[in-house]
Amino acid sequence: MGIKVAKTANEAFAEGMRQINPDVVAAYPITPATEIVQIFSQFVADGLVKTEFIQVESEHSALSACIGASAAGARTMTGTSSQGLAYMWEMLYIASGLRLPIIMAVVNRTLSSPINIHCDHSDTFGARDSGWIQIYSENVQETYDNLIQGVRIAEHPEVRLPCMIMTDGFILSHCLETMEMLTDEEVRDFVDEPPERENLIKAAVENKPITIGALDLPDYYFEHKRQQAEGMKNALRVIPEISKEFGNRFGRYYGFVENYRIEDADIGIVVIGSTAGTGKEVVDNLRKKGIKAGLLKIRVLRPLPVEDIKNSLKNLKVVGIMERVEGMNAFCSPLYSEISSCLYDLEKRPILTNFVYGLGGRDVKIKDIEIVFNDLLKILERGKKEFTLKYIGVRE
Amino acid sequence: MPSIKELAKRESRFVSGHRLCAGCGAGIIMRLVLLAIDKPVIASCATGCVEVASTIFPYSSWKIPWIHSAFENSASTISGIEAAYRVFKRERKIDKDIVFVAFGGDGGTHDIGFQALSGAAERNHNVLYICYNNQAYMNTGVQRSGATPKFAHTTTSPVGKKIPGKIEWQKNLGEIMVAHNIPYVATAIPGRWNDLINKVEKAIKIEGFKYIEVLSPCRLGWPHEPELTMEISRIAVETCVWPLYEVEFGKYKLNYKPKEKKPVSEWFRLQGRFRHLLLPENVKLAEEIQKEVDRRWEELLKKCES
Numbered sequence: 056m057g058i059k060v061a062k063t064a065n066e067a068f069a070e071g072m073r074q075i076n077p078d079v080v081a082a083y084p085i086t087p088a089t090e091i092v093q094i095f096s097q098f099v100a101d102g103l104v105k106t107e108f109i110q111v112e113s114e115h116s117a118l119s120a121c122i123g124a125s126a127a128g129a130r131t132m133t134g135t136s137s138q139g140l141a142y143m144w145e146m147l148y149i150a151s152g153l154r155l156p157i158i159m160a161v162v163n164r165t166l167s168s169p170i171n172i173h174c175d176h177s178d179t180f181g182a183r184d185s186g187w188i189q190i191y192s193e194n195v196q197e198t199y200d201n202l203i204q205g206v207r208i209a210e211h212p213e214v215r216l217p218c219m220i221m222t223d224g225f226i227l228s229h230c231l232e233t234m235e236m237l238t239d240e241e242v243r244d245f246v247d248e249p250p251e252r253e254n255l256i257k258a259a260v261e262n263k264p265i266t267i268g269a270l271d272l273p274d275y276y277f278e279h280k281r282q283q284a285e286g287m288k289n290a291l292r293v294i295p296e297i298s299k300e301f302g303n304r305f306g307r308y309y310g311f312v313e314n315y316r317i318e319d320a321d322i323g324i325v326v327i328g329s330t331a332g333t334g335k336e337v338v339d340n341l342r343k344k345g346i347k348a349g350l351l352k353i354r355v356l357r358p359l360p361v362e363d364i365k366n367s368l369k370n371l372k373v374v375g376i377m378e379r380v381e382g383m384n385a386f387c388s389p390l391y392s393e394i395s396s397c398l399y400d401l402e403k404r405p406i407l408t409n410f411v412y413g414l415g416g417r418d419v420k421i422k423d424i425e426i427v428f429n430d431l432l433k434i435l436e437r438g439k440k441e442f443t444l445k446y447i448g449v450r451e
Numbered sequence: 452m453p454s455i456k457e458l459a460k461r462e463s464r465f466v467s468g469h470r471l472c473a474g475c476g477a478g479i480i481m482r483l484v485l486l487a488i489d490k491p492v493i494a495s496c497a498t499g500c501v502e503v504a505s506t507i508f509p510y511s512s513w514k515i516p517w518i519h520s521a522f523e524n525s526a527s528t529i530s531g532i533e534a535a536y537r538v539f540k541r542e543r544k545i546d547k548d549i550v551f552v553a554f555g556g557d558g559g560t561h562d563i564g565f566q567a568l569s570g571a572a573e574r575n576h577n578v579l580y581i582c583y584n585n586q587a588y589m590n591t592g593v594q595r596s597g598a599t600p601k602f603a604h605t606t607t608s609p610v611g612k613k614i615p616g617k618i619e620w621q622k623n624l625g626e627i628m629v630a631h632n633i634p635y636v637a638t639a640i641p642g643r644w645n646d647l648i649n650k651v652e653k654a655i656k657i658e659g660f661k662y663i664e665v666l667s668p669c670r671l672g673w674p675h676e677p678e679l680t681m682e683i684s685r686i687a688v689e690t691c692v693w694p695l696y697e698v699e700f701g702k703y704k705l706n707y708k709p710k711e712k713k714p715v716s717e718w719f720r721l722q723g724r725f726r727h728l729l730l731p732e733n734v735k736l737a738e739e740i741q742k743e744v745d746r747r748w749e750e751l752l753k754k755c756e757s
Contacts, residue, residue: 078538081531105542107534112570116527119567122520123495123531129538131531149520255532256539258516259491259549266511268519275508 057237057305064192064227067199067234068134068160068220069094073104074242075206077158078129081109081120085139086172087224088162092134114139118146118157125155126267128254130206133157136224137164140178144185150217151186152283153268156209156249157217159187160202163328163379164224165415173416174224175379176327180389186283188218188290189357193313193331195232197354198222200307203237206246207297213289215252223329225416237305245304290358311360313352314367316342320349322431323368325376325394327353330412330419334377337424348428353390364397371405373431373440377424377447379413387444408440412447423447452649461486462514469505469512474677476667476684477501477556477583479641484552484581485515487651493536494552495529497559498522500590501583523563526571526580529553533576550655551577556667557584557598561624572631572660579654579661582624585669593672597622600692601743602736604724605672615727615736620743628662629698635661637697637706641668642684646695646706657699666693673722683721690718691748696755703754712748715741 062070068091072080084092099108107124111117117133125131135143140161150157165175176191183189188208192198201220209218222228237245251257258265271279294311302308315335317323326334331352341348351367351374353360368374378388387395391409398404410427413419426447434440453461464485471478477500485492493516496502502519505512520528533551540546553571555564560582571578587605588594595608599617604610608617628636634657639647647665654661668684670677687693690713695706716737719725728737 079534107538116567119524119527120531123528124535127532127535129535255493255516264514265516269506269508270503271508
C-alpha cells in the first residue's frame with residue numbers, strides 16, 4: 056500500500072507522471088504549472104523515467120508534439136495553465152478530433168487581461184466544449200488520484216479522447232497537504248500498458264500506409280464528429296468503471312459528483328474545486344444550527360453527468376451555483392447554464408441562483424459562503440428569488 | 452545516387468489521383484523526395500495545397516504513414532513522432548530505421564510555422580524538413596507571404612496605380628536556418644531532379660535537423676503555363692534568383708553555377724505576377740530587383756569560396 060506524504064498539487068502531478076512513466080512528455084513552463092515541468096525535468100535527468108521529454112518553444116508546439124507522439128502510439132502527457140491553455144486552443148480540438156488519448160495536467164489560473172497569475176476556472180471553462188474529458192480536483196489527493204484514473208479513462212477503446220485533470224492554481228498547486236501516494240508498482244499495475252491502437256510507427260513497421268488528419272468535406276465530417284460524440288457518451292459509462300476499480304484497489308472511491316449532506320437538504324450550493332472544502336465547513340456549521348444545508352461538488356464536467364446532477368438536486372428547494380468564472384453574457388456564469396439545463400426536464404425544480412466569486416484568485420472564505428447561504432435562506436423563506444447573478448467578495 | 456532507371460523502378464509513394472493543379476510544382480517535389488528515400492518514412496504535413504489536395508477523405512495519395520494536424524505545426528508534430536520513435540527504439544519495442552520528414556509550404560514555414568520550425572531546429576530532432584516554397588498563400592487564393600518576392604502581384608499585394616505589388620523583400624529563410632547551426636541546409640528546384648534527389652539522400656544520412664527549401668512553381672498564382680513548371684524553376688536558377696547551394700555543418704557549397712548569368716527579366720517574362728516589371732515605366736523597379744539579386748549572388752559566392 057501507499058505511504059502518507061506531504062505534497063503540493065504540482066508535486067503530486069509530477070510524482071504521478073513519474074509513476075505513470077509516459078513515453079513522451081512535451082511541455083512549456085507557465086506559472087503556476089511551471090513546477091510540474093521543473094520537477095519532471097529532474098526525474099528525466101535522474102533517469103527515473105523512460106520518457107522523452109520535449110522542451111518545446113511554446114504551448115502550441117507542446118500540444119502539437121503531443122499530437123504527433125500520441126498519433127505515433129506513445130502514451131503522452133503535458134501540463135499547462137491559463138494563457139498556455141489558451142495558446143493551445145486550436146490544438147485542443149485537433150487532439151480530440153483525432154481521438155488521441157493525451158493526458159494534460161492543468162493548474163487552473165485566470166486569463167488576461169488584466170494579467171493575473173492566480174486561480175479561477177476561466178481557462179478550462181473556455182475549453183469545456185473542446186472534446187476533452189474534464190476532471191476537477193478538490194485537494195492534492197484528488198489531483199493525484201484523478202491523474203492516474205485519467206490515463207485509463209482516456210485510453211479506454213470505447214472512449215479514446217484526451218483528458219485534462221484540473222487543480223486550483225496556488226490554492227492547491229503550491230500548498231502542502233497530506234496525501235497517500237501509491238507505490239510505483241501499484242500505479243504501473245493500474246495504468247498498465249496502453250491498449251493497442253492504429254498508429255504511425257506501427258504502420259511504418261508493418262509497411263501499411265495510414266493517413267491521419269485527412270480533409271473531411273461535408274460528406275464525411277459530420278459522421279466523424281458523431282463518432283467523437285459517442286466516445287464522450289461512452290465516457291459516462293467508463294468513468295464509473297475505472298473509478299470503481301481504483302476504489303476497490305486503493306480504497307478511495309470517486310463519483311462524477313460528490314454529494315455532501317445534500318440528500319435531505321432544503322438549500323445547497325454547487326461548487327467546483329478547492330472551494331468545496333471551505334463549503335463543507337459552512338454546511339457543517341449550518342447543520343449544527345438545524346439548517347438543512349448541503350453541497351454538491353462537480354468532479355467531472357465533461358462528460359456532463361446529467362443524471363447525477365439531477366438526482367443530487369431534485370429534492371432541494373433552493374440551489375446556489377457558485378463559480379469562479381464570469382460568463383460575460385450579461386446573464387449568468389457558464390456552470391449556471393449547465394446546471395439549469397440539467398434540471399429543466401424535472402417536474403419540480405429547485406429555485407436556482409448564481410454566485411460568481413474568486414476571480415483572479417480573490418480569496419473565498421467561510422464568511423463569503425455564509426453570505427451565499429444567507430441569500431439562499433432568504434429565497435427559501437420568500438419562495439422566490441430577487442436576482443439571478445450576484446458577485447461575492449467584490450468591491451462595487 | 453541511383454540512376455534514373457533505378458529511380459523509375461522504385462515504388463512511388465506519392466501517387467496520382469490527387470487534386471493538385473496540372474503543372475503544380477509541389478506534387479513533383481513530394482514524389483521526388485519520397486523516391487529519394489529508400490527506407491520507411493513517416494511524414495507530417497502542414498495545412499496547405501498539398502494537404503488539401505492529396506488527402507480528401509476517404510482517399511489519400513500517400514503510401515506512407517502520414518499526418519496532418521494544423522497549419523503552423525508540421526515541425527512540432529514531427530518532433531513528437533520522432534520522440535516517440537526514440538523512446539520505442541530505446542525500449543527495444545522496434546528495431547526498424549525510420550526516416551522522419553516534415554512538409555510545409557512557405558506560409559506554414561516562413562510565416563505562421565516559423566516558431567515551430569525554429570524550435571524543432573534548436574532541439575535538433577532527427578528530421579528532414581522540406582519547404583515547398585511557392586512564394587504566396589496559394590491554397591487560400593494567392594495572398595502575399597513572407598516568402599513573396601518584392602514587387603510580385605498577389606491578391607493582397609495587388610499591383611495598383613500607386614503601389615507596384617509587394618513592397619517588401621522576401622525572407623531569406625535558408626540563411627536563417629543556417630544561423631540555427633543545424634547540420635544541413637540546402638535549396639533545390641523540381642527542374643533539377645538529380646540535385647534534389649542527391650540532397651535528400653545526403654540529408655537523411657545526417658543525424659539531426661535538416662532543412663531543404665524547394666522552389667515550387669505555381670501555375671495558378673504566379674501564374675504560368677502549366678507545361679513550363681520545370682523550365683521556370685530552372686530559369687530561377689539561371690538568373691540567380693534561386694541559387695542552388697547547400698550548407699553542410701556550416702560549410703557552404705554552390706551546387707550549380709550558370710555558365711552565363713541571365714537577366715532577371717528572363718524570370719519575369721514567363722509569369723503574370725511580374726508582368727508590370729517589363730513595362731517601360733517600371734524599368735527602375737526591375738533594376739532594383741536585378742541589383743539585389745546580384746548582391747545576394749555575390750554574397751553567396753563569397754560564402755562558398757571561403
